[in-house]
Amino acid sequence: MTGLQNYNYEGKNEIVLLYFLYSFIILINILTLSNVANVILTIPQYIVVLYYLFKNDIKNSILFHFSFILLSLSAQRTLGMFGGDDFSFSLYNYGTIKIIGPVRACYMMNIVYTLLLMGSKFRMQKALFFYKSYKSMMYLGLSAGLIGILGLVFHPYYSIDSFIDYGIYMFVLLTSMYILLKVADSSFIKAVFYICLIAIMSGVLASFIAYTVFGITSFYGEMEIAYQADIIYMAPVLIIGALSIKQHKLLIITLVLYTVIILSAMEGKAIFALAFSFFMLAYLLYFDKTTKFQLKGKLKFARPVIVFIVLGGGIYIAGHMAADSMAFYKLESAASMFSGDLEEMSRSPYIRVASLINIIYEDMHNPFTLLFGNGYGGYFEDNLDMFAGLDLSKGAWTEPVINTGRFTSGHDTMVTVPLFNGLIGVIVIIRICWLYIKRIPYNFMNGIAFVWIFLMFYANTMFAYIGVCCLLAGEYDLNNTTSCDSSSNEDS
Numbered sequence: 001m002t003g004l005q006n007y008n009y010e011g012k013n014e015i016v017l018l019y020f021l022y023s024f025i026i027l028i029n030i031l032t033l034s035n036v037a038n039v040i041l042t043i044p045q046y047i048v049v050l051y052y053l054f055k056n057d058i059k060n061s062i063l064f065h066f067s068f069i070l071l072s073l074s075a076q077r078t079l080g081m082f083g084g085d086d087f088s089f090s091l092y093n094y095g096t097i098k099i100i101g102p103v104r105a106c107y108m109m110n111i112v113y114t115l116l117l118m119g120s121k122f123r124m125q126k127a128l129f130f131y132k133s134y135k136s137m138m139y140l141g142l143s144a145g146l147i148g149i150l151g152l153v154f155h156p157y158y159s160i161d162s163f164i165d166y167g168i169y170m171f172v173l174l175t176s177m178y179i180l181l182k183v184a185d186s187s188f189i190k191a192v193f194y195i196c197l198i199a200i201m202s203g204v205l206a207s208f209i210a211y212t213v214f215g216i217t218s219f220y221g222e223m224e225i226a227y228q229a230d231i232i233y234m235a236p237v238l239i240i241g242a243l244s245i246k247q248h249k250l251l252i253i254t255l256v257l258y259t260v261i262i263l264s265a266m267e268g269k270a271i272f273a274l275a276f277s278f279f280m281l282a283y284l285l286y287f288d289k290t291t292k293f294q295l296k297g298k299l300k301f302a303r304p305v306i307v308f309i310v311l312g313g314g315i316y317i318a319g320h321m322a323a324d325s326m327a328f329y330k331l332e333s334a335a336s337m338f339s340g341d342l343e344e345m346s347r348s349p350y351i352r353v354a355s356l357i358n359i360i361y362e363d364m365h366n367p368f369t370l371l372f373g374n375g376y377g378g379y380f381e382d383n384l385d386m387f388a389g390l391d392l393s394k395g396a397w398t399e400p401v402i403n404t405g406r407f408t409s410g411h412d413t414m415v416t417v418p419l420f421n422g423l424i425g426v427i428v429i430i431r432i433c434w435l436y437i438k439r440i441p442y443n444f445m446n447g448i449a450f451v452w453i454f455l456m457f458y459a460n461t462m463f464a465y466i467g468v469c470c471l472l473a474g475e476y477d478l479n480n481t482t483s484c485d486s487s488s489n490e491d492s
Helices: 012-031 036-054 058-070 075-082 105-118 129-154 160-183 186-212 230-234 237-241 248-265 268-286 289-294 300-319 326-336 347-363 367-372 399-404 413-438 444-456 461-473
Strands: 098-100 217-220 223-226
Touching (some): 012 036, 012 186, 012 248, 036 058, 058 105, 058 160, 105 160, 160 461, 186 248, 186 461, 223 248, 230 268, 230 461, 237 268, 237 444, 268 444, 347 367, 347 413, 367 413, 413 444, 444 461
16 A cells, blocks of 8 residues: 555546546445445545554555545535435544544544644644645634633523534634644645545546436425535636646546536535636636746637637526526526615525624624624624514524524625624635635635635535645645745735
8 A cells, every 4th residue: 555645646547546436435425325334435444544544654644534534425515415404314424423422533533643743753834825824714713712712601692502513613624734734745735636636526426426327316495406525516616727637538527517417406605616717717818927828839729719618608508597497596596696685685695695784783883793703602693683584494594593593603604704703804714715816826726715715614624624625735836846845925
């Protein structure tokens, strides 16, 4: 067993082998959802991780640990398969199998790696831009955690369950970033880049097979849709990566299959992620000097053709989309956000906007929470009666939360971050995303910052694992110059 650090990621056969192996793992995880038989696949994965750990090959152990997590499925993304109301099921894949209570086995591995690396010879890679993001996340986690502790002590209605849930999320996020920063030399970063790339493409293939061959579906409200593994929520960045990914055939296959899935299971966030990716592709093709120079040869003449195909295909699909399809419904919902009239908004975006307005209303009466947020365990109330007459139990909150009238969570970044971290937290998040967007010409994986941090921060720990891996992958210089030993001061 040579491990993943020294794997030949440039070899065509090796890439294809890993592609089908990852696809197989994700497919089995999907087919054995909520079935204890899933441990037949999970136990060997932990054996591999522990094998390298006991061999004192901590880098390969960490690479396998994170790669198996990328191929796992989260409970939050699976709820719709059970009608959205059954919270009694359990998952048994590598990233979700639990030891006790909310503590998963992969969380314990994070603790083990953190303790080992604290006293090791490995030094923090402070030259990486990823380190700057780590410091920003430290602020978000520590400030919201401290405020949450004070709230639990002095405020009768702070939620201990919410504090634990989001505290675990930030613990997983920070320990993952710490672990990766400790071992991130140039070969490790290269391995992470290819692992993330292949995992995203494999997730699309596995989800497509599960949907078309095995009929595995989920539900969005009353609509039946294709089930998607967590990793493919990052797939829109492959559109940007079309300019630099060498595995062209796999990429084309992936984008075709992704189109089929997304037309069935498109969500609001996917619309914004796709729009962002198309915009960045157009920018790189027409305005970025580095990209234009790289395309000076055989692809230069194809620039207008690529954009024409993208725009023409999008217009055609939108024009011929069935009025009762998920894609049409979500496009209509997204468009309603710009109507300028709250009463004209669809239910899903309305709940998000109403939540944000209620949070801002409460914060205007409390300068401290306006700036720093309510912390983990904090909540907002519907003081403006904007939820009156709405059934909030369908995809919004649980009945116990609705009955209390104290909402301890939101549904996207622009609700949860103001709630937990206040205005300063929002500024931190926007700044991180903007600096990563500026780095997209350097490596398209940096676009994950928009998909994950800007759209789905605090969503679930699986996205946190995936997000940090992909952002470290963004440190890999696709022009094959060493990135981990050079400073990123130009972005600070």
